[in-house]
Amino acid sequence: MRIYFCGSIRGGRADRARYERVILLLRRYGNVLTEHVAAPEVTEHGEDAAFIRGDKFIHDRDLAWLNQADVVVAEVTQPSLGVGYELGHAVAMKKTVLCLFCSTSGRVLSAMVRGAENGDHFLVRDYQEEEEIEKILEEYFTSHFPTVLHHSQVSASV
Numbered sequence: 001m002r003i004y005f006c007g008s009i010r011g012g013r014a015d016r017a018r019y020e021r022v023i024l025l026l027r028r029y030g031n032v033l034t035e036h037v038a039a040p041e042v043t044e045h046g047e048d049a050a051f052i053r054g055d056k057f058i059h060d061r062d063l064a065w066l067n068q069a070d071v072v073v074a075e076v077t078q079p080s081l082g083v084g085y086e087l088g089h090a091v092a093m094k095k096t097v098l099c100l101f102c103s104t105s106g107r108v109l110s111a112m113v114r115g116a117e118n119g120d121h122f123l124v125r126d127y128q129e130e131e132e133i134e135k136i137l138e139e140y141f142t143s144h145f146p147t148v149l150h151h152s153q154v155s156a157s158v
């Protein structure tokens with residue numbers, strides 16, 4: 001199972017540590033293609049600040065990964081143009097998408113994300129506390145990918 005995780009980078013890094021926890025949990029279900037989204041060395045300037053390969057490289061690489069992905073999981077609390085763009089492409093590619101939104105953040109999620117919810121291939125799940133994410137993911141992968149081998153023996157320390 002190839003998982004494309006989306007989280008804000010140039011939109012702001014306030015939730016970076018949360019992305020790290022989500023990625024640790026996602027590893028139970030498959031290979032996370034975009035682990036760099038949670039990397040502490042990736043600042044709000046983006047990866048390019050660290051690797052100097054350019055925005056075109058980042059864009060084309062990420063769309064190729066998105067194309068390969070079996071599922072897209074996005075943490076959408078911190079608004080991000082890049083995450084919105086990825087979600088639009090994911091819908092166009094007919095990917096299965098789960099968005100996670102922290103309802104106690106004081107933010108209101110974009111209608112273009114909340115309104116894309118269709119009860120099936122595009123879901124938005126609200127949580128109040130980070131601790132709820134583990135259960136949300138477990139329920140999601142169990143119901144949407146019942147045949148996927150759960151790597152539950154791999155203890156993700158979160």
Ligand SMILES: O=c1[nH]c(=O)n([C@H]2C[C@H](O)[C@@H](COP(=O)(O)O)O2)cc1CO
Binds near residue numbers: 007008045047
């Ligand atoms: O350096 C980067 N590397 C990268 O992979 N991205 C992708 C992955 C993230 O899910 C998303 C973040 O977009 P933004 O930077 O607009 O917040 O875009 C975005 C950037 C910087 O825009």
